[in-house]
Amino acid sequence: MKYNDFSEFVGSFSGYGHRTATTIKPFIKTNKQTYGQLQKNVYKTANYLIGRGVHRGERIMVVATNSPEWIELFLGCQLIGAILVPVDSRNSIETVNNFIIQTAPLMIFRGNYVLPKLDRTKRTVILEDLDELINDYHDVAPNIKLDGQDTALIVFTSGTTAAPKGVVLSQKNILSNIEGVKKMINIDPNWRVLSVLPLSHMYELTGECCMLSAGASTYYLPTIAPLAIAKALADYKITTILAVPQLLTLFKQRITQTAIAEGQEKTLQFGLKIAPYLPKKIKRMLFAKVHKKLGGKLAIVITGGAPIPIDVAYFWENMGVRALQGYGLTETSPILTANRVKDKFRDTQGLVLHNIELKVAKDGEILAKGPSIFEKYWQNPEQTKQTFTEDGWFKTGDMGRIDKGWLIIQGRAKFVIVLPSGLNVFPEDVEAVADKSKDIKEICVIGVKTEEGEEVFAAVISDKKDRAIDKAIKDINNQLEDFQHISKWQRYEQEEFPRTLLLKVDRKNIQKWANDREKPKIKAKSGQKHSDEPLIKIIRLSLNEPQVAIKDSDGLADIGLDSLKRLAVLSMIEEQLGIYIPESKIDKHTTLKTLRKLVAKGSHTQVNSKRPKWQFNKVIRLVGVAFRATVVRGLLRLCVKIEKVEGAENLNGLDGPAIYIFNHVDSFDVPVVYKALPKKIRDNLAAAAADDVMKRHKILTFASRLGFVAYNLDRLKMILPSLEYTAELLEKGWSIAIAPEGHVSKDGHLQSFKSGIGLLAVETGVPIIPIKTFGLAGTLPLDKKWPQKFSHVTVRIGQPLIIDRHTSYEKATKRLYKAMKKL
Amino acid sequence: MIGVDLVYIPEFANQKKLGGDKLLTRAFDDSELSGSLEHSAGIWAAKEAVIKAMGNPKTEPKEVKLKYSKNGQPSAMCHKKSFDVSISHHGDYAIAVAIEVLK
Numbered sequence: 001m002k003y004n005d006f007s008e009f010v011g012s013f014s015g016y017g018h019r020t021a022t023t024i025k026p027f028i029k030t031n032k033q034t035y036g037q038l039q040k041n042v043y044k045t046a047n048y049l050i051g052r053g054v055h056r057g058e059r060i061m062v063v064a065t066n067s068p069e070w071i072e073l074f075l076g077c078q079l080i081g082a083i084l085v086p087v088d089s090r091n092s093i094e095t096v097n098n099f100i101i102q103t104a105p106l107m108i109f110r111g112n113y114v115l116p117k118l119d120r121t122k123r124t125v126i127l128e129d130l131d132e133l134i135n136d137y138h139d140v141a142p143n144i145k146l147d148g149q150d151t152a153l154i155v156f157t158s159g160t161t162a163a164p165k166g167v168v169l170s171q172k173n174i175l176s177n178i179e180g181v182k183k184m185i186n187i188d189p190n191w192r193v194l195s196v197l198p199l200s201h202m203y204e205l206t207g208e209c210c211m212l213s214a215g216a217s218t219y220y221l222p223t224i225a226p227l228a229i230a231k232a233l234a235d236y237k238i239t240t241i242l243a244v245p246q247l248l249t250l251f252k253q254r255i256t257q258t259a260i261a262e263g264q265e266k267t268l269q270f271g272l273k274i275a276p277y278l279p280k281k282i283k284r285m286l287f288a289k290v291h292k293k294l295g296g297k298l299a300i301v302i303t304g305g306a307p308i309p310i311d312v313a314y315f316w317e318n319m320g321v322r323a324l325q326g327y328g329l330t331e332t333s334p335i336l337t338a339n340r341v342k343d344k345f346r347d348t349q350g351l352v353l354h355n356i357e358l359k360v361a362k363d364g365e366i367l368a369k370g371p372s373i374f375e376k377y378w379q380n381p382e383q384t385k386q387t388f389t390e391d392g393w394f395k396t397g398d399m400g401r402i403d404k405g406w407l408i409i410q411g412r413a414k415f416v417i418v419l420p421s422g423l424n425v426f427p428e429d430v431e432a433v434a435d436k437s438k439d440i441k442e443i444c445v446i447g448v449k450t451e452e453g454e455e456v457f458a459a460v461i462s463d464k465k466d467r468a469i470d471k472a473i474k475d476i477n478n479q480l481e482d483f484q485h486i487s488k489w490q491r492y493e494q495e496e497f498p499r500t501l502l503l504k505v506d507r508k509n510i511q512k513w514a515n516d517r518e519k520p521k522i523k524a525k526s527g528q529k530h531s532d533e534p535l536i537k538i539i540r541l542s543l544n545e546p547q548v549a550i551k552d553s554d555g556l557a558d559i560g561l562d563s564l565k566r567l568a569v570l571s572m573i574e575e576q577l578g579i580y581i582p583e584s585k586i587d588k589h590t591t592l593k594t595l596r597k598l599v600a601k602g603s604h605t606q607v608n609s610k611r612p613k614w615q616f617n618k619v620i621r622l623v624g625v626a627f628r629a630t631v632v633r634g635l636l637r638l639c640v641k642i643e644k645v646e647g648a649e650n651l652n653g654l655d656g657p658a659i660y661i662f663n664h665v666d667s668f669d670v671p672v673v674y675k676a677l678p679k680k681i682r683d684n685l686a687a688a689a690a691d692d693v694m695k696r697h698k699i700l701t702f703a704s705r706l707g708f709v710a711y712n713l714d715r716l717k718m719i720l721p722s723l724e725y726t727a728e729l730l731e732k733g734w735s736i737a738i739a740p741e742g743h744v745s746k747d748g749h750l751q752s753f754k755s756g757i758g759l760l761a762v763e764t765g766v767p768i769i770p771i772k773t774f775g776l777a778g779t780l781p782l783d784k785k786w787p788q789k790f791s792h793v794t795v796r797i798g799q800p801l802i803i804d805r806h807t808s809y810e811k812a813t814k815r816l817y818k819a820m821k822k823l
Numbered sequence: 824m825i826g827v828d829l830v831y832i833p834e835f836a837n838q839k840k841l842g843g844d845k846l847l848t849r850a851f852d853d854s855e856l857s858g859s860l861e862h863s864a865g866i867w868a869a870k871e872a873v874i875k876a877m878g879n880p881k882t883e884p885k886e887v888k889l890k891y892s893k894n895g896q897p898s899a900m901c902h903k904k905s906f907d908v909s910i911s912h913h914g915d916y917a918i919a920v921a922i923e924v925l926k
Contacts, residue, residue, distance in 0.1 A: 116860075542841055563871060564830070564838050567884065571842030571849055583849065583883040 003175045005148045006078035007141055009213060013039040016215040019189065022068035023236065024220040026128070027763050028724040030731060033068055035215065041068075044134035045076030046142045052107060056081035056150065059103045062127060063087040063096055063118065064111030066199050066220045069130040071208065073109055074199075078171060080142055081150040085166075086200035089114040092481060095164075099156055102166060102378065148172045154378050155202060155330050157424065166378030167330045169202075176371035177333040178209050180353035184338045185302075185324070187214035192297070194238045195220050196229060196247070197422070202334035203304045203326075207242045216240075226250055227578050233295040240300045245308040246420035248301060248323070249452050252315050255290055275318035283320035290319060300324060300341065304334075305422025306453055307409065310347055317345045326350055327407060329396060331387070333372040336396075337407040349400075349407040358402060359393070366400050366407070367393035415446060415507045420453030423483045427507070430456065430486065433479050439464045439472040444497055445486065446511045458489040459510050461496065474545065490517060535599055538572045539592075550592055557588030573599060611712060611725065615705040616686075616734075625683060628674065628707045636671050639779055639787040645676045647797035650769070654800060657730040658767045660685070661757060661816060664739035665748050665777040670708055672773055673737055676795040686729055688713040688738040691722075709734070723756055727764050740816065748777035750821055758803075758813030767800035768816060772823040796823050826875030830868040830917045836860055850884045861917060865910040868919035873899045873906050876921045898924075 003009045013021070016035035023032050033041070054060065060082050062073055077084045085103050087096055093115050100108070100119065108119055109127040118124065125133065152174055154166040193211050195218050197204040211218055219236045221228060229247070232238065241247075259268040275283050284291055291298070300322045308325050316323040322341060327349035328334035336358065339350040352358045356370035373394045376384040387395055397416065400409040417425040427445035434443040442461040447454035462469055469489065477485040492513075498506040540548055542565045550559055556566060566586060574580050581598050614620055662673050674682045686709035694701045694712050704710035711729070714722045726736055740757035741750070761768050774794040780787045798819055803812045839846055839860075855866050870887040874880065887901045889908070899906040899921060910919045 542838065544837070563874075563884075564835060564867065567850055568838035568842040568846055571845035574845045574849075575843055583885075584881050587880050 002179050003213075005146050006075060006152075006171055006175070007146070009175065009178075009209075010039055010042050010075055010079065011141070012213060016189070019215055020217045021212065022071065022218055022220065024067055024222075026067075026222065028727040028759075029764050030728070031068070038068070038072065038212075040139035041072045041131065041134065042075040042079065043139045043141050044137045045072045045130065046079040047137040047140075048134040049076055049080055049082060049107075050142060051137060054080065054082050054106055056144070056146070057083065059083045059085050059105040059154070060107050060109070061085040061087060061100065061103065061105040062109040062200070063089050063091070063114055064109060064127040065089050065114065065222045066195050066204075067111075067127065067222070068220065069127050070199050071212070072130060073127065074205070078150075078152055080144050081146050083151045083154055085154045085156075086205070087156065088198050088200045090198075090482070093118055095481065098164070099166075103154055146171070148175070153205075155200070157330050165380060165383055167374050168376050168378050169333055169374050173333040173372045173374060174206060174209065176355055177206050177335055177353075178213055180355045180370075180372065181206070181210050181335050181338060182214065183354050184340055184351065185210075186341060187211060187216055189215035191216040191240045191300075192236055192238050193218045194229070194232055194236070194241045197242060197244065197305075201305075201422070202330050203328070203422070204242060206333060206335065207302070226254070227575055230293065233298060234293070235295070237295050237297040239297045240302070241298070242302050242304070244305040244420065244422040245303050245312060246306075246422070246452055248303065248316060249309065249312050249420065251294075252312050272315065272318050275320075280320045283318060287319045302326065302338075304328065306418045306420060307349075309451075309453070313345065313347070324350075327409060331374045331394060332356075332368060332370075332396075333374070335372075336368055346406070347408075348403070349409050351405050352402070352407065358407065360401060361389075361393075361395075364399040364401075364410070366396045366398050366409075368396060369393050415511075417445075417447030417454050417456055419455070419483060421483070425456055425484050430458070430476070430480060430484055434458070434476045434486075437472045437476060439468045442492075442497060444492070444505050444507065444510050446507055446514060448488070448511070448514050455487045456485065457514055458486045459492040459497070459514060460489050461492050461494065466491075490514070534577060535573070535596060538569055538576065541572070542568045552591065552593040552596075554592050555588060556586065556590050556592070556595065559592075561588075563588075612705065615709050615711070620706070621683070621709070624706045624709065627703075628671075632671055632703075632707050633675075636668065636675065639789070640668055640672060640776070640791050640793055642672065642675060642795060643792050644794045645797065646794065647799075648678070650797050650799050651678065651681065654681070654767060654769070656766075657733055658735045658769055658800065659730070659757075659760060659764075660735065660737045660769050660771055661740050661820065662737065662771040663750055663773060663820065664741045664744050665773065666744065667780040667782055669739070669773055669776060670704070670737065672776060672793060672795065673771055674708060676771070676797070681735060684733065684735055685709065685737050686711055686734045688726065688736060690742075708737075713738070723760055723763075726760060730764050730766055740813075740820075744782050745777070746781075750817075753813045753817045753820075755809050755813045757816055758807075758809040758811070761801075761803040761812045761816060762805055762807055762809055765802065765805060767802050768819075769800045770798035770816065770820040770823055772796045772798070772820060798823050824876045824878055824923050826872040826877070826921045828868045828871035828875065828919055830864045830871075830919075832861060832864045832912070832915050832917055835864045835867060835917075839863070852885065852888060855889060861912050864917040865912050865919060868917045869897060869899060869908045869910050869921065872919040872921035873901055873908065876906060876923055877901060877904065 013035040019035050020032050021035045021038040023030060060077055062070060062084060064070060074084050085099060085105055087099055089111055096115060096118060106123060108124040110118055110124055112126055112128045148171050150171050151168055152171040153169045155169065156164045156166050187210060193216055195204065195208060199205050199208065208218060219232060219238065221232050259265050271286050275286065298321055301316060302324045304326045308323065313323045323345065324339045324341065326335050326338040328336040335353060336356050337350040337352050356368060359367050361367050367389060389395060398409050399411045400407060415427050417427065419425060430445040431443055434440060440460055440462050444459045446457055448457040460469055473486050473489055498509045536550060539550060543560050561569060567583065570581055570583060577599065579599055585598055586595060660673065662669055670687050674685065687704065689704060689710040689712060691712040691714040729736060738757065740753040742754045745751050775791050776793050778788055779791045801816065801819055803815065850867065866889055869889055870884040873887045874882045882901060887899050889897055889899050891897050897908045897910055899908050905924045906921045907924055908919060908921045
């Protein structure tokens with residue numbers, strides 16, 4: 001399909017009306033949006049922007065992590081001809097301020113947790129508030145005629161010291177690229193896509209637009225931690241991801257490590273050996289265990305940003321997952337070539353898109369022409385001129401050849417360092433900072449190949465001691481963006497660097513020297529196991545010293561890990577390696593060796609904790625209702641008489657999930673609350689029960705699951721997963737009964753609430769109904785086996801409360817407490 | 824016993840970012856989860872101060888329970904010992920002092 005402008009693009013969403021377009025789980029609650037809703041929100045956004053005085057050609061900046069609102073803002077801008085300036089949220093505030101000065105945006109949309117100190121004027125709003133801001137605006141397309149030549153985006157390519165280049169892309173550029181990609185890759189509307197790369201990068205943005213134009217469903221993940229990605233793959237049965245090769249390398253390492261840990265290494269290696277000869281279905285069966293961990297549906301990974309290591313690509317292909325590689329640059333909106341799903345795997349960058357022309361210049365540089373090639377750099381005619389040949393071909397800076405339409409990249413004309421994450425580091429940027437250092441005479445920054453890709457390496461000429469240079473490099477790194485940091489350096493034992501005929505430093509020569517140089521001895525000597533690497537990386541990350549050397553015998557305090565950093569390290573071990581180590585196991589005297597042992601024998605935390613689900617089964621529910629009507633009712637009758645239910649009228653008009661909170665005075669309070677509620681509500685009510693209590697009383701647990709759909713709520717550790725699960729149940733249409741006090745009140749007095757209830761109220765937005773029982777305390781205390789007395793009970797039901805989502809959790813908890821107290 | 828702890832807030836923010844949700848649930852009780860960065864840094868300082876006052880470095884930060892009285896004065900409980908706590912922050916720093924209250 002061909003789109004003339006973005007209003008046609010957004011208009012085409014009507015065709016997918018009820019399909020899910022976007023899904024995101026900002027905290028504990030999942031928000032889904034259909035194509036119909038997305039379309040309306042885009043129209044509202046466009047009208048809102050007009051209302052804020054945004055005109056055609058005006059700049060709007062967005063600095064935020066991925067979200068449906070991000071896409072709404074992007075498309076909203078396109079409908080009115082405003083120019084979006086997307087900025088990676090990982091940038092420093094100085095860099096973002098620089099972009100602000102260059103583009104003078106009329107409005108800035110900042111992510112909730114991004115750079116809180118950024119531009120505190122009225123033009124800055126929080127992106128996550130967008131749906132609220134646009135609420136009162138019309139949901140019809142704004143009546144603005146555009147011609148497709150309008151500028152859509154200014155995308156800055158990395159670089160801090162050399163003025164960053166803003167790539168100006170038109171609407172036509174992007175729409176033609178979408179058209180080209182879709183002709184090459186048939187996108188199935190049933191694809192469920194995981195969005196992990198920042199939308200501020202063209203690869204992800206254009207990719208996402210392609211998915212939207214095909215009716216596929218996208219799930220947004222705010223973090224890029226591997227464990228979070230693994231969980232999302234499983235939770236949402238993801239079929240497709242757009243990824244940088246680094247991610248695939250990482251997953252490959254983890255799969256191999258798990259196999260080793262489980263003593264299955266030989267099986268895995270054998271499987272990989274025979275897989276190439278097997279059909280795809282059998283491959284997937286052979287690696288069923290791996291696929292199960294990946295959600296069971298992952299079929300296609302599309303990589304870009306950096307070349308994928310060939311062994312990694314084969315690894316995935318052998319597992320029965322298509323690894324499709326593409327090639328392009330920000331300046332080309334960005335795809336120039338891509339591999340097709342239907343072809344057999346081959347190690348090329350893919351076929352040239354139908355609307356792109358590629359040719360190889362005399363010196364081997366790849367040149368491109370076509371409707372998706374950018375027009376100019378923002379306010380930089382000099383650079384623009386240098387980037388095009390005289391007859392209008394775009395110079396990609398990459399060297400390669402074209403073999404019967406397939407592009408094969410062989411190297412780069414420029415010395416850009418492409419990190420495994422896909423980020424580009426320009427050596428000149430790093431050198432410009434380093435040149436100011438007193439302790440370094442000359443420096444040459446190049447990319448050096450590692451297992452995962454390239455890393456930033458510096459060859460240094462200096463007459464100072466190693467330690468002084470170490471310090472100088474650290475100083476330099478502090479002035480650079482995180483991704484630009486020099487990760488290794490080595491002394492170049494000459495008076496000066498070799499030069500080319502034009503007297504520039506001969507980088508090729510130095511690159512060769514760096515690649516040939518002796519590899520650092522640590523690796524060869526101690527024969528470190530591969531699994532050590534992530535641990536060292538985590539420690540270095542916490543210390544913020546990418547190249548610090550750490551010895552096995554070092555105590556954690558000696559290497560600078562104070563208590564806070566130790567906690568961060570343990571948290572990262574849990575998040576990234578999935579291994580839980582309690583804080584009490586380590587202190588400042590713990591050596592790296594001990595920590596390594598703890599990691600090695602550590603128990604893997606469950607990605608998906610196993611919760612019994614049988615109590616939610618429909619047939620079981622019928623049995624459960626009967627059980628309640630007979631056994632429970634009979635028991636209850638022996639010791640409790642409900643005299644009065646007051647305030648039942650407050651339940652009128654409640655329809656849909658809600659949370660019923662009650663005072664916790666007795667073992668009988670759940671049965672009493674159930675009995676006091678109308679049948680319509682109680683048959684859809686699940687009771688949250690304390691995990692530690694449930695584990696102690698097997699029979700009671702069984703009975704409460706059967707009768708009251710009880711599910712475990714862990715109140716000691718892992719609070720968040722329990723709350724997440726509660727939110728999930730609410731989404732599925734269950735109402736929840738919960739005692740926010742956490743513990744039974746022995747004297748019947750109301751104790752303070754756990755703030756988890758405030759969090760649930762704010763994040764889920766469902767009505768909260770306080771229920772208070774009077775006269776029940778002491779009937780069957782928790783520590784007694786037999787009822788102690790017969791009680792006459794009054795139940796009072798309060799008015800439903802809905803807590804505004806901007807309320808703090810503490811305030812929400814207090815409000816609920818007051819409401820209960822007042823009853 | 825007495826304990827004191829000084830927290831450099833930008834560094835705290837950095838470690839909090841690295842550790843993410845896991846760090847929050849490891850270090851803080853759910854009633855301490857919300858609030859501003861300065862507030863969290865203050866709580867962290869208080870917990871560290873209490874651990875120092877306990878004289879037992881193996882105490883986990885989560886075992887220290889912080890409470891606020893009606894007029895906003897913080898106090899802490901840990902292993903059945905109670906502590907008076909004072910927290911302050913200014914600019915980039917948060918500081919807390921804890922002293923054990925003998926019964």
